Amino acid sequence: MPVCKIRHIRLLAAVLAVPILVIVSLQTQAEYADVVLNRNSEKEGVRPVVYPHWFHRIRFQCRVCHTELGFEMRVGANKVTMEGIIDGKFCGACHDGETAWTVENCDLCHSGLPGMETGITGGHKTLGPGNW
Amino acid sequence: MSIVKNLITPAATVIAVFILLLFLVNKESHSADPNQFNRLMAPPSKRNPPPTEDGIHDGPGASMLQTPKSAFGTLPKSKSGNYIDWVKALDEKKIQPRYDRNDPEVQPIVMDLNIVHEVKGSMPNVVYPHKQHTEWLDCSNCHPAIFVPQKGANNITMASILLGEKCGVCHGKVAFPVSECRRCHSQKKKQSAGAKAAAK
Numbered sequence: 001m002p003v004c005k006i007r008h009i010r011l012l013a014a015v016l017a018v019p020i021l022v023i024v025s026l027q028t029q030a031e032y033a034d035v036v037l038n039r040n041s042e043k044e045g046v047r048p049v050v051y052p053h054w055f056h057r058i059r060f061q062c063r064v065c066h067t068e069l070g071f072e073m074r075v076g077a078n079k080v081t082m083e084g085i086i087d088g089k090f091c092g093a094c095h096d097g098e099t100a101w102t103v104e105n106c107d108l109c110h111s112g113l114p115g116m117e118t119g120i121t122g123g124h125k126t127l128g129p130g131n132w
Numbered sequence: 133m134s135i136v137k138n139l140i141t142p143a144a145t146v147i148a149v150f151i152l153l154l155f156l157v158n159k160e161s162h163s164a165d166p167n168q169f170n171r172l173m174a175p176p177s178k179r180n181p182p183p184t185e186d187g188i189h190d191g192p193g194a195s196m197l198q199t200p201k202s203a204f205g206t207l208p209k210s211k212s213g214n215y216i217d218w219v220k221a222l223d224e225k226k227i228q229p230r231y232d233r234n235d236p237e238v239q240p241i242v243m244d245l246n247i248v249h250e251v252k253g254s255m256p257n258v259v260y261p262h263k264q265h266t267e268w269l270d271c272s273n274c275h276p277a278i279f280v281p282q283k284g285a286n287n288i289t290m291a292s293i294l295l296g297e298k299c300g301v302c303h304g305k306v307a308f309p310v311s312e313c314r315r316c317h318s319q320k321k322k323q324s325a326g327a328k329a330a331a332k
Contacts, residue, residue: 029174030188031181031200032213033306047191050183053306054200054214057268061229061240062306067270068233073301099233107193111183114190120305121188 030121035075038118041110048112051091069093076118179215180204212311219264229268242266247283248319257319 031054038048056065065071071078071090078090085092085103094100101108169175182199183189189197200214207227208220221227232238245262265274275281278301286298293300293310304310 029178029181030186032215032309034186034188036188050188052197054216055198055203057218057229057306058203058227059229060233061231062268063240063270063273064230064233066273073273094233105193107191108196109193111189111191111193111197113188116188 034121036112036116036119036121037076037080038112038116039076039079040081041112042114046106047110047114048116048118049109050112051109075120210308210312213308218308222267240267249284249288250321251317254321255313256317257321258316259318260316 031052033053035051035053036048037051041048066073069090080090082103084090085095088096091109092103095103095109103109180200181187182201183194183197204214204216208217208224209215210217218227222229228236230236230238231240243262243266247260247262249258249260251257271281278298279286288298292298293303296304299316300310303316308315
């Protein structure tokens with residue numbers, strides 16, 4: 001019976017976690033200008049990628065990525081792949097062990113909630129119809 | 133028999149609790165308090181949430197990421213977007229974003245050229261400053277794809293900006309959002325539209 005109780009509590013906790021997560025995600029908004037990249041990630045069995053603009057713009061001017069490295073300023077327009085990254089393109093131009101940590105840290109980039117679509121988040125401030 | 137009982141009781145409780153909670157969540161999200169102070173706007177306490185609570189992160193990496201609040205601590209504040217005034221942060225040298233990927237010494241070639249657009253109606257005129265833009269961007273980020281480099285040749289309107297075109301390619305997505313009217317509409321009109329109308 002004690003074994004059963006523990007299992008019971010664990011199950012309860014798991015079940016409780018789902019709606020709590022839903023509540024939390026309904027009430028908070030992602031940081032402005034975070035980009036979700038999920039063209040292939042989830043299809044290929046990893047979490048979507050979350051790219052934070054705020055973190056990178058403290059360290060680099062826009063032109064570094066959007067001119068020097070050739071990222072088009074349109075979400076989803078760049079055909080970013082892992083092969084390109086390990087060949088030093090896209091994120092891999094910096095995440096190469098020289099400018100920034102290497103690609104072996106999968107979880108730092110593939111840190112998105114499953115199910116999200118490619119796009120820019122943080123959007124506008126209101127939750128209502130003025131959301132552009 | 134007792135195995136079946138042992139399985140059924142927890143399963144039934146769990147399902148009951150789940151249904152109850154779903155019901156509660158449903159109520160919670162729609163009518164936690166119909167007269168709550170901020171109905172559509174995210175209240176200040178929810179700004180710059182840590183990755184683990186922002187609703188888009190998941191997995192073991194999320195807790196290792198930096199929280200925006202810890203990075204933004206000493207930076208000058210603004211009223212929307214990242215709630216940071218990136219122009220001031222740069223002017224005050226609170227941040228030193230690199231112009232070159234690897235060489236921290238290279239400086240951008242800043243062009244100080246203001247383009248003033250007279251605006252219909254009562255809104256102040258728009259001053260487009262090349263200075264603040266060329267501190268972050270190359271000419272080719274805007275010319276010629278977004279703007280023909282010729283004053284008045286681009287037919288910019290608020291409607292197109294709100295749809296994510298023209299200035300809206302960046303403002304509302306990465307650069308400060310459209311809600312900060314005064315930062316673009318910064319030049320007082322010589323004669324206000326109201327006065328013009330009254331003179332007629």
